[in-house]
Amino acid sequence: MPNLIQKTSVVTASLLALAFTMASAPARAGKTLDAIKTRGQLVCGVSSGVAGFSQADSAGKWSGLDVDVCRAIAASVLGDANKVKYVPLVSQQRFAALQSGEVDILSRNTTWTLTRDASLGLAFTGIIYYDGQGFMVPAKSKVKSAKQLKNATVCVQSGTTTEKNLSEFSRANNLNIKPIVFEKYDAANAAYFSGRCQAYTTDASGLASVRNKEAKNPAEHVVLADLISKEPLGPAVRRGDDEFFAIAKWVVFGLIEAEELGVTQANVEAMQKDSKDPAIGRLLGSSEDTGKLLGLDKEWLAHAIKATGNYGEIFERNVGPKSPLALPRGSNKLWSQGGLMYAPPVR
């Protein structure tokens, strides 16, 4: 849900485009997989630049947690993780872009909520990052806990669930917090770093990104320990296409299962040949053909793991302690290690 560059004009334009696409040719449900195969490309809606989640480098190469989900799905469906077209979307555009068929999947750090799941014509396929909304304050500030933000001015980026959480937290604790809502990521950052706001709020992962990437000296800012909301982030697909919904869901489950079974990018080929473990055989298509049930080839998950590694590797590479974001694994550990990541069995 941390959201970036947003332009009203873009929204209006996309809405008009939506209205016209709708007027001309409504996409038929259940055809996403065929469309991707005919096109030879997965069209993936991402955010236009959140460090660790989706960002393009100077050569235009995309990377990040959200991006790797798309790469894994493209590898499973098309056998090639590079056959992805990335469409950067501002947060007001994102649902319209998915609804109108402009993108096949929305992998854009989007919070799974009831309203979105039930009323926007889309379906969330799972959770790839358990996040929560937090606060960042200057290290020299007297504020040590979110509950001390009495009468404070707080910088927020618009277009997300953040504003509502902030308002509810403020009312519940009688804090009278005054939000200043910015349309643009850069403007919100500039306002916070200039001292206009006493605190900055967004998802904890977003705060880490702002602190480590945007601050002149990251040590001058601290992220408070309190989290005021649950922000489960995950990809979403259009509602009504159960076939593709299942694929998007099971690719992510497969990546989690791979971590659980110890299958990594490095050992996947060896495992495929030598492993006697029936669970690994099913996962990598060396014994049972699980791909057939999804309309994919036998080695669908092996392709994905070769391209991106298992969930743990994706996490470490993009946002983990050794990445520039340096986020602890926390709730995103496997269930077997005390975290929340749990995949139904691939069988």
Added chain:
Amino acid sequence: MVSLTPPRPAPPEKDKTFSLHSRAFRGMVYQLLAVMVVVLLVWLLVSNTLANMRLRGIQSGFDFLMQPAGFDIGESWLDYDGTSPYWKAFLVGLINSLRVAVIGCVLATVLGTLLGIGRFSRNALVRGICYGYVELFRNIPLLLQLLMWYLIFIEYLPLHNQALSIGKAIFLSKNGLAFPSFDWTQGQLQFPAPGDMQIEGGATLSPEFMAVLLGLVLYTAAFIAEVVRAGIASVPKGQHEAGTSIGLSRSKTMRLIVLPQALRLIVPPLTNQYLNLTKNSSLAVAVGYPELVSIANTSLNQSGRAVECIAIIMLVYLLLSLGTSLLMNWFNRRVAIKER
């Protein structure tokens, strides 16, 4: 005498009796057809959009306006909080937009008029400054100007606990401009004072509001200055000379003779500038000022009712613009020269 030009044919007799072959009837049929085509197109667009949204399980309708909005708004003249319904949030946004637009129009008119008159000054420096101002401000994109003023405010103003103050009554800081306000319930003046997190008490103009107002006023004033200059230039030179010949000073000639005549040429393009300023106020969203577009963006995201929220913005701006137009047209008729 023989006329060289053939006699002009008499205009056709106005057909008093109604006939299916008359030009008037055909005209009516064409107009009716045109209207029907437009109505049909609009109906197609609306019904198709609605049908497709239903097909895709997207809920639509304006019923969400009655539900609690759930988000807070930084500045509000109404009694608003997160439990208030969406329609009230939109109303707060509208009032914030109007606040900037109305004050902006007044200030831009004053500044623009002064600059426009300055272009006719006998002092070369004044003429040069006015010329330079106009060319500078109207040629830099407004969004950049807004961002520039805002960054200047928040970068260079002191923190609230080191606020610049005048006699402990007026404080200027990153929190904005705080000044005493009159509390009607207690019947006494309330003075602002630095608190823990911000300047508390009194009334405050936020840096967001000031940046937006300043940006809009300076930008629009450059255009108004040109409108005023054109109006004054259109008054014949003889009017200046007539004023001088009856012994009026230059400033009195300008005020009593030239400006009233210039006004009727100034008012219609001035209306355009007011409309521009009102619509440009939607750029305020870039610097965090909670005007209508900003509120609508947030509402759009919370409720997912994209088409509805955009429709509300369009309708409100249309009504605002039509209202401004009506008012200015009325004023225009009043100042127009009446033939007696």
